[in-house]
Amino acid sequence: MTAEIIDGKAFAATVRKKVAGHVAKLTEQHGITPGLAVVLVGEDPASQVYVRSKGKQTVEAGMSSYEHKLEAHTSEAELLALIDKLNADPAVHGILVQLPLPDHLNEDLVINAIDPAKDVDGFHISNVGLLGTGQKSMVPCTPLGCLMMLRDHHGSLSGMNAVVIGRSNIVGKPMAQLLLGDSCTVTIAHSRTKDIEEVARRADIVVAAVGRPEMVTGDWIKPGATVIDVGINRIDAPEKGEGKTRLVGDCHFDSCAEVAGAITPVPGGVGPMTIACLLANTVTACCRANGLPEPEGLTA
Ligand code: GUN
Numbered sequence: 001m002t003a004e005i006i007d008g009k010a011f012a013a014t015v016r017k018k019v020a021g022h023v024a025k026l027t028e029q030h031g032i033t034p035g036l037a038v039v040l041v042g043e044d045p046a047s048q049v050y051v052r053s054k055g056k057q058t059v060e061a062g063m064s065s066y067e068h069k070l071e072a073h074t075s076e077a078e079l080l081a082l083i084d085k086l087n088a089d090p091a092v093h094g095i096l097v098q099l100p101l102p103d104h105l106n107e108d109l110v111i112n113a114i115d116p117a118k119d120v121d122g123f124h125i126s127n128v129g130l131l132g133t134g135q136k137s138m139v140p141c142t143p144l145g146c147l148m149m150l151r152d153h154h155g156s157l158s159g160m161n162a163v164v165i166g167r168s169n170i171v172g173k174p175m176a177q178l179l180l181g182d183s184c185t186v187t188i189a190h191s192r193t194k195d196i197e198e199v200a201r202r203a204d205i206v207v208a209a210v211g212r213p214e215m216v217t218g219d220w221i222k223p224g225a226t227v228i229d230v231g232i233n234r235i236d237a238p239e240k241g242e243g244k245t246r247l248v249g250d251c252h253f254d255s256c257a258e259v260a261g262a263i264t265p266v267p268g269g270v271g272p273m274t275i276a277c278l279l280a281n282t283v284t285a286c287c288r289a290n291g292l293p294e295p296e297g298l299t300a
Helices: 008-030 045-060 076-088 107-111 125-132 141-154 172-181 196-201 253-259 270-289
Strands: 035-041 064-070 094-097 161-165 185-189 205-208 226-229 233-236 245-248
Touching (some): 008 141, 008 270, 035 045, 045 064, 064 076, 076 107, 094 270, 141 172, 141 226, 141 270, 161 172, 172 205, 185 196, 226 253
Parallel strands (some): 161 205
Antiparallel strands (some): 233 245
């Protein structure tokens, strides 16, 4: 069997178009422009690329983008003062503090200082609790993107066996909650799981989010299963020339694609969906803040 490729790049474009449509309606009918504030502390090159991309796509969707670049030695008090200001700013509907933060800043403290209603990352402890108890919350962008692709591919996920590989707060745990919310039977596997290949082979849906290049191979996959690869790992590619690199996922694409029914590629799978969902969350937060109906199909 050769798997169907789930085209995250194309799907993300449709999500962004839907977001832009809602933004246009908010602006024309209500005079409201959703605003997203992104805070970057320090000069981590990968974070700089992400933040630039977020700002660009926010503006392309018709929303306001507010970028706050702070120096690496910024104190916790200064960062918290900025968050307080953004919490109080009615033009800002979403706030994202780019992670990782420099070591001297307490990430939990900073994230939990964000107004939960503006926490478009869904990392605030209140949103984590709301998601875990099946209440309306802001949902982390990467798992939300994975859920949208799975729903689009399968329709209902009810009764399916899902195995999430990885237990991070950003992806693994919220992904498991979302799949449970869609009535899957969910297993979270991780580095200490016994017979992990065997566990994965029972899954109708495998979500790999471990950050280990090409760890999941075709023999881990049940024939016909759907594989969602969240990993983005840069590895050496001597075959392309000296010093060259390439991006790979947490799944070994060729061997998994031979067995799976459907699979997301890297790049072009989950990655583009993350920013699309950030834009979706910003519109959702803006609608909630203004007591307006939420856009359909853009939330969990
Ligand atoms: N760094 C890597 N992924 C993320 C994310 O989803 N949100 C934030 N704020 N920082 C990140």
